[in-house]
Amino acid sequence: MGRVVLLWMLLCASAQASELMERLAALEQDPARREQAYAAAQERVLLCSKCHGKDGNSTREHIPNLAGQNPQYLFDAFEQYVDGQRTDFVMNQAARLLTLNERVNIAYYFSQQKVLPRTEAAPDKALVERGAQRFASVCATCHGANALGHDGFPRIAGQSRVYLTHALQRYRNKDPSRAGSPMLAVAALLDEDDVSALSAYLSQLQP
Known part of the structure; x- marks a missing residue:
């Protein structure tokens, strides 16, 4: 039964990813549909804006x-919050309030926004x-040479040092809410000095 359930979950994930790519491809090919998706998302992102x-x-x-952010990554994260693979009280509740189409629209909407420079103090150059x-x-193999990500791998360039440090520490500590993530194996290679250095470097990367 365990193998059957696992296979079913993998098939569902594959079907969702395929449907997402088809919807995103349709948006790219049709300016009118892009405008509709963007406009529809503007109403629903109020849920996310606070x-x-x-x-x-x-x-x-x-x-x-x-x-x-990469739309495929955002959509995948939505789905993981919906089905409980990732756990966060606010995000689990918020994701389940949205329809599949709304999740696609929101992923597309945020992917089109410009990352603004942060106002954090400049980190030490040696760090x-x-x-x-x-x-x-x-990290570059998955996240890209400039940390912009691709496909299902997230953009991490320009995130805050506080967020990056916390995220990497959660992976290093094998936080149960991140179970199954390939980042668990990667973070195991890092010590605290690596976490500080990576957070400093990535936070100052600008578009």
């Missing part, structure tokens, strides 16, 4: 930017350099 900002630029240091070297050796 924490993530209406334009996807987070209003709180411990909450991530969604602006400029940034160490972070750049560590990023190139451990």
Whole structure:
């Protein structure tokens, strides 16, 4: 029974990813549909704006930017909150209030927003350099040379140091709410100095 359930979950995830890509491709090919999706999302992002900002630029240091994020990653995150693979009280509730189409529209909407420079104090140059070297050796394969992400891998460039530090520490500590993430294995390679350096480096990367 366990294998059957696992197979069913994998098939569902594959079907959802396929449907998402088909919907996003349709939006890219049809300007009218893009405008409709964008307009529809503007009404629903009010649900997200108090924490993530209406334009996807987070209003709180411990909450991530969604602006400029990869739509596939955003949609995948939505689905993981809907089915409980990722646990966060606010996000689990919010995601379940949205229809599939609304989740697609919101993912597209935030992907089109511009990431704004943060007003954080400039990190130590030596720390940034160490972070750049560590990023190139451990993170760039998945997140891209400029940390902009691609496909299902998130953009992490320009996130706040507070958020990045907390996120990496949760993975290092094997937080149950992140069970199954490939980041658990990656974070196991990092020590606290690596976390500080990576957070400093990534936070100062601008579009």
